[in-house]
Amino acid sequence: MIHTLESVIREHPFFQDFPEEHLSFITGCAKNVQFPEKHFIFLEGDPADEFYFIRGGMVSVELVIPHLGATTVQTVGEGEILGWSWVSPPYRWHFNAKTLKRTRALVFDAKCLRAKCEEDHDLGFEMLKRFASIITSRLDATRLQLLDIYGHND
Amino acid sequence: MATMIENEVPQGLNADPMIPQLYRVDRVRDETDDTFTFSLVPENGEAKISFLPGQFNMLYVFGTGEVPISISGNPAMTSVLEHTTRSVGIVTKAMCLLKPGDQIGVRGPFGSHWPLNEENGRDLVIISGGIGLAPLRPVLYFLMAQREKYRKIVLLYGARAPEDILFKKELERWRGKFDLEVQVTVDRAASGWRGNVGVVTPLVARAPFDPSNTVALLCGPEVMMRYAVMELQKRGVPHDRMYLSMERNMKCALGYCGHCQYGPGFVCKDGPVYRFDQIVSVFGKSEV
Numbered sequence: 001m002i003h004t005l006e007s008v009i010r011e012h013p014f015f016q017d018f019p020e021e022h023l024s025f026i027t028g029c030a031k032n033v034q035f036p037e038k039h040f041i042f043l044e045g046d047p048a049d050e051f052y053f054i055r056g057g058m059v060s061v062e063l064v065i066p067h068l069g070a071t072t073v074q075t076v077g078e079g080e081i082l083g084w085s086w087v088s089p090p091y092r093w094h095f096n097a098k099t100l101k102r103t104r105a106l107v108f109d110a111k112c113l114r115a116k117c118e119e120d121h122d123l124g125f126e127m128l129k130r131f132a133s134i135i136t137s138r139l140d141a142t143r144l145q146l147l148d149i150y151g152h153n154d
Numbered sequence: 155m156a157t158m159i160e161n162e163v164p165q166g167l168n169a170d171p172m173i174p175q176l177y178r179v180d181r182v183r184d185e186t187d188d189t190f191t192f193s194l195v196p197e198n199g200e201a202k203i204s205f206l207p208g209q210f211n212m213l214y215v216f217g218t219g220e221v222p223i224s225i226s227g228n229p230a231m232t233s234v235l236e237h238t239t240r241s242v243g244i245v246t247k248a249m250c251l252l253k254p255g256d257q258i259g260v261r262g263p264f265g266s267h268w269p270l271n272e273e274n275g276r277d278l279v280i281i282s283g284g285i286g287l288a289p290l291r292p293v294l295y296f297l298m299a300q301r302e303k304y305r306k307i308v309l310l311y312g313a314r315a316p317e318d319i320l321f322k323k324e325l326e327r328w329r330g331k332f333d334l335e336v337q338v339t340v341d342r343a344a345s346g347w348r349g350n351v352g353v354v355t356p357l358v359a360r361a362p363f364d365p366s367n368t369v370a371l372l373c374g375p376e377v378m379m380r381y382a383v384m385e386l387q388k389r390g391v392p393h394d395r396m397y398l399s400m401e402r403n404m405k406c407a408l409g410y411c412g413h414c415q416y417g418p419g420f421v422c423k424d425g426p427v428y429r430f431d432q433i434v435s436v437f438g439k440s441e442v
Binding site: 013058060069070071072073074075077078079080100101137140141144145147148149150151 | 283284285312313314318339341342343345347348349350351352353355356359360374375377378381
């Protein structure tokens with residue numbers, strides 16, 4: 001079965017119940033990409049002008065800590081979304097993203113999408129609702145990690 | 155395979171459930187630097203061991219005390235009893251010092267069990283964290299022996315770090331099977347780790363199961379189970395198809411002493427495995 005870009009986007013849970021009138025614009029912002037293993041998709045501090053739907057493979061979101069080197073804080077795998085720094089100023093990546101294995105993804109031109117969201121607040125609100133949900137989930141996950149729930153005091 | 159699962163809930167080897175039966179440590183295996191599995195055999199040699207996945211025993215280290223520990227072995231094995239525990243308290247630290255040949259008292263098995271026969275024909279998603287994998291290990295043994303009775307089986311397991319992952323060899327073996335999806339994640343890892351990093355609960359969102367025909371079995375820290383329940387709810391798994399193993403301070407194991415009261419019941423008698431709709435009104439509430 002052949003999946004078009006539009007069908008992949010339409011079937012992704014992120015775009016469930018997304019207003020039909022915006023889907024073709026969103027599709028126009030997307031393209032397929034592939035990255036080899038150990039490839040840096042983006043680096044901390046660089047402009048955050050894209051976001052990614054991971055379609056296969058795995059990406060490590062990492063931070064370089066003095067004396068510890070690169071430390072993975074989270075991995076993002078198939079079906080998940082990578083990158084939300086494009087949503088809020090200063091639109092710079094907060095972490096590095098490095099592939100742990102060969103990775104397939106859809107990349108979205110967030111710069112173009114951001115401009116369109118400023119113009120069309122209905123689209124902006126739909127996108128923000130969805131990214132707010134991702135950000136909330138990541139915050140919950142981070143809190144659980146900080147609680148060290150499997151540690152000696154569980 | 156002969157299995158206890160189709161029979162009545164086992165009542166233990168001894169007629170009086172307050173009197174421990176004498177067992178001998180047959181083998182001790184380190185799982186991590188503070189967690190170990192030990193195999194026990196009955197001193198009388200003839201007794202057949204029977205339990206249902208999810209049940210626990212009261213283990214008595216003579217001269218030190220008694221603790222409730224879930225059974226972590228294969229329910230099809232009737233000659234050896236296995237328990238996996240972490241060395242954290244006075245009794246489990248003493249237990250950790252036992253060597254093959256030492257004696258230990260066992261009362262049990264006690265409590266409710268995972269609903270395996272009741273739920274065949276469905277997808278099963280097993281969500282566990284830390285030492286919570288131990289009470290689910292008998293489930294995995296059972297499922298591997300009865301694989302044809304179930305549809306998709308997914309195991310999601312979270313540990314603190316790669317060195318804290320329990321049953322590594324078995325996880326590798328299960329992961330190698332085409333009919334079992336195993337996803338392991340750790341909260342933190344050094345640069346050599348090539349698996350998932352992050353808590354276990356977000357794995358639920360992308361796990362391959364059909365929410366309309368899925369049963370979820372959860373065991374781990376209560377806060378982990380709270381978030382796992384939320385993720386299952388988002389996927390549309392109903393409350394009456396989620397089962398949770400709860401942990402409280404069990405003492406008598408017979409519902410007499412009241413130490414393990416949980417809402418209107420007792421974990422030792424009504425639990426440890428509960429269907430979520432039975433505890434939804436008290437789940438996650440403090441002082442309950």
